[in-house]
Amino acid sequence: MPRLLRPLTRAVTYTRWLHVLMGSVIAWISGAVFPGLSDLTLADELLILLVPVPLVVAAAMVPSMRRAEGLQARMMLMPGPHARVAGGGEVDPGISAAPSASWRVDPGISAAPSASWRDRGRTAVWLVLRLEFGCAVAVATAQLLGLSLAMLGATDEVPDDDGLLLPVVVRGWVNIPLSLLPVLAVLVLIVVSGHVMARAARRLLGPSPAERLADLEERTEQLLERNRIARELHDSIGHALTVAVVQAGAARAAADPEFTDRALEAVEETGRAALEDLERVLRVLREDGRPASGRPTLADAERLLDSARASGAQVDVEISGPLDRLPGPVSREGYRMLQESLTNVLRHSGPVPVRLRIAVDEARLIMHIRNSLPRANGSTGRGGSGLRGIRERATLLGGRATTGPLDGEWQVHVELPLG
Template structure:
């Protein structure tokens, strides 16, 4: 099909035209009352375009009017899946929120007036072009004085057929041009206000932060479970002791079950499931981390001062993940070595310190670490605290300080 005829196969071409015709309806309703449409003069036609404007401006002051116009614009001015247009599912950038400021109301008023005037122009232009087609084709025998056409029409017999086709193409071009004009105007006049854009940006930022948090959760939980499983399997194979192998399998089972619970909880969050899920573990549940580390052969010396069970929820939950990553880091890089854990809680902050001997291949250790240690520092920063990781006095340490306020 020739390119200039393709718009005739697209639904959006006709929905845009219908949108404009509906927008001009108030003009013809008010014109039937004043100034009337029987033998109108040029002044009467000017009044047809002007009289409805105060009504439209008053309607634009209603906040819901912006939402109604936004919904209509999205549905009728922009190509959807039905339009058979490439990119038909693209974001229209037209807001459907009610007016929240006088600036929104003013933009809505300008939009309504523009829709009125363009719609009236389309109706008048369509009347002229279709009337000329009928006159050229000889479908009407009204004299030029009463046919309502602005221009005289030639009568060429069969030679008038090309002129009829040109007039019809001009009608399609007029509808397409008016529709594109209104679609462009809708993006500017009905587009999101600065406050709406800021809210959308904040929502997007929250989503990215949530995804980042979920990624850290999966890294810490699954990484810890896999590390414990690998260490336990290696130790059981080296020990060749049935009793030790049974204890190792129990530790792997317990750690794996905890990891599956964490994975299920995260997946339900991603699916936006309405079913209740178990709460995230806190430092009050840290004993299972210590048990899995001990079952892997590490000798964990723990000293806790202060009421850990009374820590604020966010601090306690993030502290649990930091401790989990610190123990995972020990098992992954140093193996079953002695570990000293010190947790001190007072009225203002919590201090957590994990220390273990440096591995034999620690030459060139920078202390920057991989994504796990970076995640510890990121968690601490988000809570207004700080974290330091790296060699210290011949040992590897993870030192975390978090404020409670």
């Protein structure tokens, strides 16, 4: 029983009923003008139902009408902050949401203007449905409530049942409990009619295939952006922490004040660069746009090399070709790949000799990084997300990256097309 009565405790049940009744207003206004609302014949009743149809169909041809109806349906038909449900949310049949989701459940109703004749047609069907269904619910509500009042009046005299489709045939005090039945029928009508309109709204005002595709593309872009930001933070912060750990360990082992000063200076510079990267990423997250400017490129690779040298690594660099003329995406992603490669060297091999070759020709960028493996054991310890991120970056740009041991050394070979 409590479950059956639960819909009656929800505010959205009554906003849905109000929404249904509002759909019939234009019919009653039109009927008041012609043919009038008193002494109606069957033909007059049909006119009241049919005369407004061309008007609402014409209104549906206006693109913004779909947006107006969608917003109204979202606010009045869908559960929201006005729904009296524990936790502030509610999920109707046909809507899926995680248990922890709040009232911000996707209602499945579009709030965009009509973009095609198909959208206009669906909007027209929706408006006609609102009109006719609203009239039917309004008449049924009035008849049931009138029947209940007539039954109460039949306790001591002949009831006034003018206009009622179901006349009262019983007289006496027995009508008092019986008069509750039409009221219960009204409550059932309120719940059922609201549920029917909510389902119809999802079908007729729901996103079109083009809108669903656009929404899917937007979500894909958001996921790709989150993945890119995660890689950015991993590369930048991971590099800074690795340099700090290596420098701190080397300074403690050296026990040389001059070396310690240099190590602290390198840690400071690397930390400052990491904070700049972090601030830039946070700024991208806060803003709607995602400007690429400000991200380091291969033209800024010298600071990575200085940081690696300050950590004790002997970096031998050979660059051929104009780095400043590389396309932005290639140069930025190349910087991150180089940063991750040097981080892996310091993390897994320590301050060892590193050979870096960067070549730029008319068609591609080639980076080749090789370093000595630790002599203690032949394991590389490099199977984490960093190397996987290098390969993913190369694949997204249409290139390729290979990593692994070769002739007693560790190599990272990257080829990126410039097109």
